[in-house]
Amino acid sequence: MSETTDTVSERQACTHALTHWLTEARHQRQRAAAEPRRAARRQALRAFQAARLARTHADLLDSPRYGRAAAFFLTDLYSPKDLGPRDAEIERVLPLITSTLPTAGLHALLQAAELDALSERFDAAMVHALGERLDTSLDDADYAAAYRTVDDAPGRQHQIALILGTGQTLDRLAHKPGLAALLKMMRGPAQLAGLGELQSFLERGFTAFRSMRSAQAFLDTIIERERALSARLFGGGQSLA
DSSP: OOHHHHHHHHHHHHHHHHHHHHHHHHHHHHHHHTSHHHHHHHHHHHHHHHHHHHHHTHHHHHOTTTHHHHHHIIIIISSSSOOHHHHHHHHHTHHHHHHHSOHHHHHHHHHHHHHHHHHHHHHHHHHHHHGGGGGSOOOHHHHHHHHHHHOOHHHHHHHHHHHHHHHHHHHHHHTSTTHHHHHHHHHHHHHHTTOHHHHHHHHHHHHHHHTTSOOHHHHHHHHHHHHHHHHHHHTTOOOOO
16 A cells, blocks of 8 residues: 555544544533533533642643643643634634644644543533532532542543643654744734634644653653542542642
């Protein structure tokens, strides 16, 4: 099989998978927004999780070397931010993206979209498990109990693996020659085409990872902490510290 055929096949597979995960994330968001109380509870949960992430990784956020990348992770990948506008832009120009982006860029978007959809899926399950407890101040013990009620250790591990995979892909992209110039050149046309969210996401990711020189220690730290926390909660732990 020729290299060209392999590339076309890979792009087709990426397109199919990207469409699947974008559609799931959109449907999850639509279901959450359909009922005001559920929407409010979802936002309360995501705010609680964002505060937990900021505490867990406070040293990375404060680090001169890793701060920008940590902020990108907590606002663009694993966060309470509504990623709907970014995903809607990707869906709107999916044929163009899948035919023009480097395959590494496609994989970065695919991993980010799957992570977004999986996070939405878990958030919906957590909102259901917590119920009225999200109408008041949520504490660590309530969150830990709901985490075990949802009870999907393999899914949680896959969620963490997607964080690692997305970071590694972005790290490779950040060191591709000429990519900085290409992203800068795309800025104006992207804004005119209504693709500002997608362009901003790509630029922030590129800049964050390029500024670290090597992301491996950064990624290892995040993954180790998140895996340890997940194991502790499934083991009966009550604290998120």
